[in-house]
Amino acid sequence: GAGVSQSPSNKVTEKGKDVELRCDPISGHTALYWYRQSLGQGLEFLIYFQGNSAPDKSGLPSDRFSAERTGGSVSTLTIQRTQQEDSAVYLCASMMGRGSYEQYFGPGTRLTVT
Amino acid sequence: DQQVKQNSPSLSVQEGRISILNCDYTNSMFDYFLWYKKYPAEGPTFLISISSIKDKNEDGRFTVFLNKSAKHLSLHIVPSQPGDSAVYFCAASGTGANSKLTFGKGITLSVRP
Numbered sequence: 001g002a003g004v005s006q007s008p009s010n011k012v013t014e015k016g017k018d019v020e021l022r023c024d025p026i027s028g029h030t031a032l033y034w035y036r037q038s039l040g041q042g043l044e045f046l047i048y049f050q051g052n053s054a055p056d057k058s059g060l061p062s063d064r065f066s067a068e069r070t071g072g073s074v075s076t077l078t079i080q081r082t083q084q085e086d087s088a089v090y091l092c093a094s095m096m097g098r099g100s101y102e103q104y105f106g107p108g109t110r111l112t113v114t
Numbered sequence: 115d116q117q118v119k120q121n122s123p124s125l126s127v128q129e130g131r132i133s134i135l136n137c138d139y140t141n142s143m144f145d146y147f148l149w150y151k152k153y154p155a156e157g158p159t160f161l162i163s164i165s166s167i168k169d170k171n172e173d174g175r176f177t178v179f180l181n182k183s184a185k186h187l188s189l190h191i192v193p194s195q196p197g198d199s200a201v202y203f204c205a206a207s208g209t210g211a212n213s214k215l216t217f218g219k220g221i222t223l224s225v226r227p
Contacts, residue, residue, distance in 0.1 A: 004157070033214065042118070042203060042217035043158070056214070091157055101146045101207050103215060105157030 002026070004106035006092050012112045013082055021077045021109045025094030032075050033095070033103060034067055036088040043091060049075065050098070082113045117141045118206050120218035129227050133191040137204030137218055140185065144206040148215065149178060149189050152201045161202075162189070194225045 005024045013019050025032050034046040045059040049069040060066070064082075069075040079086055089110050093103035119138045127133045137147075145166040150158035164171040164178045164187065171178050177190045191198055201222050205215040 006157075031213070035215075035217075040219070042120075042219040043205075043215070045214045045216070048214055059214070093157075095213070098213075101148065101163060101213060102160050104160065105150075107155070107157045 004092055004094050004104055006090075006106040006109050008109055009107065010110045010112075012114060015084060015113055016081055018078065018080045019082055019111065021079075021090050021111070023075045023077070023092030023094075023106060025073065025075070025092070026104055027073075028096070029094035029104075030072065030097040031095040031100070031103075032069055033093045034075070034077050035091045035093065037091060037108075038088040046077070046090075079111075082111075084113050087111055087113045115140075116218075117144075118204055118216050118218040120204055120221045122221055123219070124222040124224070126224045126226060127194050129196055129225055130193045133189075133194045133198065133223055133225070135189040135191075135202050135204075135221050135223065137187050137189075138185060139187075139206050141206070141208065141216075142185070143208045144216070146207040147178070147180060147187050148205045148207070149176075150203040150205060150217075151198075152203060152220070158203055191223075194223075196225045196227050199223055199225050 007022045030051045032049045035043040048056040064080045067077045089108040091108045093105045095103045148163040149161040152158045180187045201220045203220045204218040
């Protein structure tokens with residue numbers, strides 16, 4: 001079956017502009033996560049959605065970052081007024097649900113802020 | 115403060131030999147551990163996992179060992195193949211409501227033909 005997909009695969013934007021990154025999780029997976037990987041670093045948790053529960057936003061680095069998940073499926077991560085330190089690969093993962101641990105990742109969106 | 119540490123940034127082994135990738139953690143609340151493999155320009159791929167109630171889990175050429183008292187786990191790949199060359203991430207999950215994964219920085223494995 002189809003895996004997690006993300007778009008765009010690459011995004012170059014000017015400092016100060018807003019960007020939207022999209023994630024389509026595996027069908028039927030109720031949990032969705034956003035992570036980012038900066039150069040030379042591990043994956044850093046950003047935000048988590050589980051079903052209709054309020055999202056866990058504890059990993060968002062600033063109020064410029066926000067995310068939505070519509071209809072329990074597609075998710076959009078928005079970064080407002082981008083800064084150069086936002087440059088990273090943004091990865092989305094989905095998981096079947098509570099009681100599972102294995103998360104399945106998309107290919108990521110490489111964001112470059114110039 | 116890094117809760118999951120992969121202290122060696124890289125490892126090079128000969129094809130056919132064993133690869134041993136190490137991972138240490140500091141948070142005793144972690145109860146599930148996973149290894150992910152990542153090729154360039156791709157997302158991480160789940161490889162193998164282990165629950166904290168076990169000390170070993172094996173899947174084909176891949177075995178993960180967990181030493182809870184030492185807060186240490188390792189991934190053994192035997193025999194190593196050139197296609198195993200990738201970045202390997204150790205990740206840990208706690209019993210919290212969101213099962214978020216805490217990742218190490220990764221180790222680059224190179225398997226020489």
